[in-house]
Amino acid sequence: MEHIGQRELRNDSGDVMRRVEQGESFTITRHGRPIADLVPHARPAPVPGRTLGEIREAFRALxxxxxxxxxxxxxxxxxxxxxxxxxxPSGR
Structure with missing residues (x-):
């Protein structure tokens, strides 16, 4: 994890955010002291879709x-x- 200063984050935020989006992580420092971690957002695992046959079977079980x-x-x-x-309601 790369360390970057608060000022660098402020001045180069666009570049830093692009790098985070590509998977990089950073420790943000103020006066050389770590104050925060900037990491990529964890995306939820995709939920597999159901086939029409599976949906029909689920309805049959009701x-x-x-x-x-x-x-x-x-x-x-x-x-x-x-x-x-x-x-x-009326009017819709």
């Missing part, structure tokens, strides 16, 4: 829905809230 029960619960919620909470 429990079935009792439509009458769902509609009754929705009507109960509408009565409680005074409006159909699942509908889009």
């Amino acid at each position: 429990p079935s829905i009792d439509r009458q029960r769902w509609e009754a619960e929705r009507a109960e919620a509408d009565d409680l809230l005074g409006e159909d909470a699942l509908d889009e």
